[in-house]
Amino acid sequence: MIKMNKERSLSKNQQIILDLIDKSSEPLKAYTILFNVQKKGIKAPPQVYRALDKLVEIGKIHKIESKNAFVACKNSNCEISKATAFSICESCEEVDEVSDTKLSKFLSKFNDKKGMTFKRFNLEFFGLCKRCKIK
Amino acid sequence: MIKMNKERSLSKNQQIILDLIDKSSEPLKAYTILFNVQKKGIKAPPQVYRALDKLVEIGKIHKIESKNAFVACKNSNCEISKATAFSICESCEEVDEVSDTKLSKFLSKFNDKKGMTFKRFNLEFFGLCKRCKIK
DNA sequence: AACAGTATGTAATAATATAACGTTTTAAAG
DNA sequence: CTTTAAAACGTTATATTATTACATACTGTT
Ligand SMILES: [Zn+2]
Ligand SMILES: [Zn+2]
Ligand SMILES: [Zn+2]
Ligand SMILES: [Zn+2]
Numbered sequence: 486m487i488k489m490n491k492e493r494s495l496s497k498n499q500q501i502i503l504d505l506i507d508k509s510s511e512p513l514k515a516y517t518i519l520f521n522v523q524k525k526g527i528k529a530p531p532q533v534y535r536a537l538d539k540l541v542e543i544g545k546i547h548k549i550e551s552k553n554a555f556v557a558c559k560n561s562n563c564e565i566s567k568a569t570a571f572s573i574c575e576s577c578e579e580v581d582e583v584s585d586t587k588l589s590k591f592l593s594k595f596n597d598k599k600g601m602t603f604k605r606f607n608l609e610f611f612g613l614c615k616r617c618k619i620k
Numbered sequence: 621m622i623k624m625n626k627e628r629s630l631s632k633n634q635q636i637i638l639d640l641i642d643k644s645s646e647p648l649k650a651y652t653i654l655f656n657v658q659k660k661g662i663k664a665p666p667q668v669y670r671a672l673d674k675l676v677e678i679g680k681i682h683k684i685e686s687k688n689a690f691v692a693c694k695n696s697n698c699e700i701s702k703a704t705a706f707s708i709c710e711s712c713e714e715v716d717e718v719s720d721t722k723l724s725k726f727l728s729k730f731n732d733k734k735g736m737t738f739k740r741f742n743l744e745f746f747g748l749c750k751r752c753k754i755k
Numbered sequence: 756a757a758c759a760g761t762a763t764g765t766a767a768t769a770a771t772a773t774a775a776c777g778t779t780t781t782a783a784a785g
Numbered sequence: 786c787t788t789t790a791a792a793a794c795g796t797t798a799t800a801t802t803a804t805t806a807c808a809t810a811c812t813g814t815t
Contacts, residue, residue, distance in 0.1 A: 551685050611739060
């Protein structure tokens with residue numbers, strides 16, 4: 486069985502939730518999402534979490550683990566959720582997806598001494614953004 | 621109780637919880653810890669979380685963000701919670717602290733294009749460990 | 756039409772984490 | 786030895802994040 490459809494079409498709930506995350510300037514938490522889509526008929530946590538799981542799986546969004554929050558992938562050529570890196574400002578909480586070829590190459594090629602095979606990584610940098618440094 | 625160097629001495633609860641994490645072969649979750657120290661008089665979540673927060677702060681343990689679990693630092697020369705990297709087996713869930721000079725140098729020197737100053741990073745690699753690859 | 760896979764709606768509950776108190780211990784200064 | 790401030794403690798309640806379980810409906814393929 487070969488799957489050919491490259492451009493999977495999203496389901497209704499998936500699209501609603503992706504739209505919300507996409508237009509947000511900051512990472513959104515699951516229950517913030519829930520609150521904001523209740524008027525569209527998504528009323529319960531499992532509906533949100535199921536859509537989030539799928540969107541993460543297909544690489545449309547990423548989870549910021551240290552914040553339990555979700556951002557849209559800004560990086561259309563980013564390998565599907567396999568190699569993610571973020572910069573997080575500890576003052577204003579701004580989150581950006583880092584896309585740096587050297588960085589992702591270095592990490593994708595990185596080999597463990599213990600013979601482990603890496604299929605995926607997630608990297609979170611913390612610090613102060615340009616604006617917050619000035620203050 | 622031995623403390624001969626100028627290291628900060630831990631409080632009673634901190635020591636109990638560090639001991640438990642230290643002798644565990646796997647990351648421990650907060651409520652697993654709570655359950656296991658109740659016989660020692662630690663009865664409520666805040667007691668556990670307070671000790672965990674402090675232990676993370678002083679670098680004795682690290683939080684595995686993708687698992688909401690805690691491991692002891694195996695790397696006595698690791699910069700205090702500033703530069704952490706872990707390998708996580710997706711099959712057996714084994715977690716190891718990666719200590720690789722090239723990796724930590726590369727990441728500590730990494731500079732954002734947007735002018736952000738990084739003070740800290742956390743990296744989590746996912747894949748299959750040696751044993752799980754064979755199966 | 757039959758089937759398999761995916762998605763949905765809903766209720767209940769589990770798991771993770773913090774707020775808000777007041778009290779006690781610790782360590783350092785006077 | 787007192788005073789004092791910071792850190793740690795104990796306790797109750799509550800907030801936040803995430804999953805289980807089950808019944809139903811939609812999707813595309815044979
Ligand atoms: Zn991305
Ligand atoms: Zn900032
Ligand atoms: Zn360490
Ligand atoms: Zn394994």
